[in-house]
Amino acid sequence: ARTEMRRRYTWHIFQSIEYSGEQAQIKLYNFLGYLMDNFTPASNERNLISHIFRENEVCRDAEWERYFCYKNIEVPEIYSGPHLTFPLTVEQAVGLVEAFRNKKQQLHSRYVLQLLLETWKQLRMLPNINRISTCHSKEITICGDLHGQLDDLLLIFYKNDMPSLEKPYVFNGDFVDRGKDSIEILLILFSFLLVYPSEVHLNRGNHEDHIINLRYGFTKEVLTKYKMHGKRILKLLQKIFSWLPLATVIDQKVLVLHGGISDTTDLGVLARVDRHNVSRQTPPKKRHQSSASLSVDSDIDEDIWSPNKMFLRRKSLTFLKTVPRDSFQNRSLQDFSDRIQVNPADELCQRRPASINVVEFNPFNFVHSKKIPKGFKSVPTVFLVLLQILDLLWSDPMNQDGCVPNEVRGGGCYWGPDVTEDFLNRHNLQLLIRSHECKQEGYEFCHNRKVLTLFSASNYYDVGSNRGAYVKLGPDLVPYLFQYQASSMIRELTVRQSVGRTERSALKVLREQMFAHKTDLICAFKTFDSDNTGLVCLSDWASAVESVMHLDLPWRMLRYQLVPCKTNGGMIDYHEWFDELAIKGPNHIDQSLLETLYRHRSTFETIFRIVDADNSGFITIEDFRQTWMLLSVYLKMEITDDTISDLVVTIDRNQDGSIDIDEFMEAFRLTDKKSRLERGRSMFMGTATDLTKLEGDPNI
Numbered sequence: 001a002r003t004e005m006r007r008r009y010t011w012h013i014f015q016s017i018e019y020s021g022e023q024a025q026i027k028l029y030n031f032l033g034y035l036m037d038n039f040t041p042a043s044n045e046r047n048l049i050s051h052i053f054r055e056n057e058v059c060r061d062a063e064w065e066r067y068f069c070y071k072n073i074e075v076p077e078i079y080s081g082p083h084l085t086f087p088l089t090v091e092q093a094v095g096l097v098e099a100f101r102n103k104k105q106q107l108h109s110r111y112v113l114q115l116l117l118e119t120w121k122q123l124r125m126l127p128n129i130n131r132i133s134t135c136h137s138k139e140i141t142i143c144g145d146l147h148g149q150l151d152d153l154l155l156i157f158y159k160n161d162m163p164s165l166e167k168p169y170v171f172n173g174d175f176v177d178r179g180k181d182s183i184e185i186l187l188i189l190f191s192f193l194l195v196y197p198s199e200v201h202l203n204r205g206n207h208e209d210h211i212i213n214l215r216y217g218f219t220k221e222v223l224t225k226y227k228m229h230g231k232r233i234l235k236l237l238q239k240i241f242s243w244l245p246l247a248t249v250i251d252q253k254v255l256v257l258h259g260g261i262s263d264t265t266d267l268g269v270l271a272r273v274d275r276h277n278v279s280r281q282t283p284p285k286k287r288h289q290s291s292a293s294l295s296v297d298s299d300i301d302e303d304i305w306s307p308n309k310m311f312l313r314r315k316s317l318t319f320l321k322t323v324p325r326d327s328f329q330n331r332s333l334q335d336f337s338d339r340i341q342v343n344p345a346d347e348l349c350q351r352r353p354a355s356i357n358v359v360e361f362n363p364f365n366f367v368h369s370k371k372i373p374k375g376f377k378s379v380p381t382v383f384l385v386l387l388q389i390l391d392l393l394w395s396d397p398m399n400q401d402g403c404v405p406n407e408v409r410g411g412g413c414y415w416g417p418d419v420t421e422d423f424l425n426r427h428n429l430q431l432l433i434r435s436h437e438c439k440q441e442g443y444e445f446c447h448n449r450k451v452l453t454l455f456s457a458s459n460y461y462d463v464g465s466n467r468g469a470y471v472k473l474g475p476d477l478v479p480y481l482f483q484y485q486a487s488s489m490i491r492e493l494t495v496r497q498s499v500g501r502t503e504r505s506a507l508k509v510l511r512e513q514m515f516a517h518k519t520d521l522i523c524a525f526k527t528f529d530s531d532n533t534g535l536v537c538l539s540d541w542a543s544a545v546e547s548v549m550h551l552d553l554p555w556r557m558l559r560y561q562l563v564p565c566k567t568n569g570g571m572i573d574y575h576e577w578f579d580e581l582a583i584k585g586p587n588h589i590d591q592s593l594l595e596t597l598y599r600h601r602s603t604f605e606t607i608f609r610i611v612d613a614d615n616s617g618f619i620t621i622e623d624f625r626q627t628w629m630l631l632s633v634y635l636k637m638e639i640t641d642d643t644i645s646d647l648v649v650t651i652d653r654n655q656d657g658s659i660d661i662d663e664f665m666e667a668f669r670l671t672d673k674k675s676r677l678e679r680g681r682s683m684f685m686g687t688a689t690d691l692t693k694l695e696g697d698p699n700i
Contacts, residue, residue, distance in 0.1 A: 083107035144435035144454035148179020173205020173258035177216035204244035260395030442469025456493035516599035
């Protein structure tokens, strides 16, 4: 029982921090979209970020093919990796798997571009919803998220055989990000798609999105592995992702999609939309007609579909409410920043700084809350369709009836058993298979076993954290589940050792997250410490931590792992608590600024990579200044020109006028002074005295 309890709260820690990062990513994208619409087209600030939205700037297929032409790329004689010819053969697809399995030389960029071009052509011929049958093969295998973990895909192929005429597969999105072999997974899946177009089916996931890829590692992976042609590869993948089908229906009875459904989901509508134009990262450029007059069958201009328009008509950015829209025209980011300057000291004790209210900021709220976007008498059909696709990619099931915005992730919705029942009845279905959520056993049934969550990336958070799974469906449509863990290490550990390992890893991540909010936490503790003694009781400590972290964790239970310092009469010395950790960085930089940078380092790196338009890994000094300006406006904080200049001098040591993104991020990290990050004792191994104190607390 103790081991199971430790396993559960460890899982909760990992998942809470993961979803917190997804919230931050969606909020950042919405913020950039807002700026795109409000700055004048010729402004430097708009140009700084506009390139990330230009996915269709080369709009004719023939022009795209010339842009991605691979014929001018020579393969040197010393290249010893796989050689591809087209049409691709089974032997070549299998050879690609073996080459990646044996960690041989990566596929040459010429073959990568050629393979991707052929994949793009193939995907454009597919419907939004693939409809397949078990009558030919007698059995279909379905895989969930892989997230760049090649070992999991290889293990599935070892246990279940590779795709073939007799062994069809459905891969349910999120092939990339987080893992280190995302591009290899894509190349393998695309090669089998070309060889067996009727047996291999790929659904789009929420991570098949180039904005998400900037934050979660896939962009960096491609640019690292393909330094010469990485930019072209990423651009072509961006097109491919937009053409991936949205769902697969098996035997007219089982629906396979990545995220989920909502109370507005309609497969008939989804089957008719132009999926490649419904891209969450496409901003408006012009208006040709009123979107309210468009039908689902219309030839809809891409900017009408843009979620940006939906966001703007709702205009719910917390820190922009007092600024009239007219004031943005012909103004700069500096002007914008001046309008929202605040005194951080005044705000620290009133709210969590550098944070945006998710409910106010969430662009998905108005459909599920029935709020009409500002400027419309009714919700335009085009917006409803767009939100159905977002729900398809981002939503999660819940135990309660109903449908509400998914404020944990920041996108999509939570839907209940009643929504599932109604949806299945309306479409004459019997089972919904989805992925999107990591499950400890690799799968989980809910909603009276009518929804199956399937996750195929084992050891997702850490070695031993979870199993992976895939499912087989035969003509009886009864799911047969297969579990695995793609690690030899885990087989050598007992259950208790495995839980202990993941627990230490989770606590380390959590302690780092908490230290990154040091200033906020101290301010929260002081609200309970009116005499400024530096001490708070356990109950107040837990309340203060939750008020800042918003992770909904059992803080009282976690106290003995997180706060190893001695207590005085049951009180917690919160100053001593923070003495073990420090953020590395230039000595002359203000500690609170270092804290903010560390806390939002993923967001900052994402902005860096957005500004790095040519994907070189470097940005100019001027772009560096603009990056900081964007960050300061987004986080609602002041960053002076002197501070930026100090950072420039510190980082640009060779005085070449450019900033190395990776070196900059490495310069700001958390260091452990006393090497105690992994020494926290489990609450279930606390001393008798500790447990007696717990029993004496009336709140426990």
